[in-house]
Amino acid sequence: MFFFGTFEHSLDERGRIAIPARYRPAFVDGGILRRGPEGCAELYTQASFDEEVQRRLGSEDGNRRASGRRTRRAFLPDAYGVELDRQGRILAPAQIREEAGLVGKLLIIGCGDYLELWHPDRWAQERAQLETGDEDDE
Numbered sequence: 001m002f003f004f005g006t007f008e009h010s011l012d013e014r015g016r017i018a019i020p021a022r023y024r025p026a027f028v029d030g031g032i033l034r035r036g037p038e039g040c041a042e043l044y045t046q047a048s049f050d051e052e053v054q055r056r057l058g059s060e061d062g063n064r065r066a067s068g069r070r071t072r073r074a075f076l077p078d079a080y081g082v083e084l085d086r087q088g089r090i091l092a093p094a095q096i097r098e099e100a101g102l103v104g105k106l107l108i109i110g111c112g113d114y115l116e117l118w119h120p121d122r123w124a125q126e127r128a129q130l131e132t133g134d135e136d137d138e
Contacts, residue, residue, distance in 0.1 A: 001026040003110035011102050016089040020108060024088045033096055035078040038126060041100040041117040048113040
């Protein structure tokens with residue numbers, strides 16, 4: 001599934017986030033939520049997470065080199081498995097919510113093979129940087 005669009009949702013008092021209805025079928029087998037690099041959270045389907053892991057860590061000798069081990073340490077420890085409940089919500093771990101500033105209203109942004117969850121103020125800052133072309137690649 002290709003994710004696109006912007007959706008406004010709310011985080012409830014228990015830390016649950018409703019996934020947009022059109023995307024719920026992609027997460028029936030669960031998903032992976034991880035801390036994103038620019039102050040958001042990233043939500044992958046299991047399949048898209050597996051592809052991302054293969055892309056980032058797939059080389060045979062990747063874990064034998066310091067750079068490969070650092071890539072693993074930067075990507076995998078911040079990932080948590082999540083399941084959809086009957087209402088189509090996921091429970092975001094407290095650590096992810098705190099690091100991404102997810103409280104009250106939030107935005108779910110389609111980014112192709114995954115979704116990003118943003119605090120609206122952080123998203124406004126990111127959009128401003130995108131519009132001015134002031135990007136800082138990793």
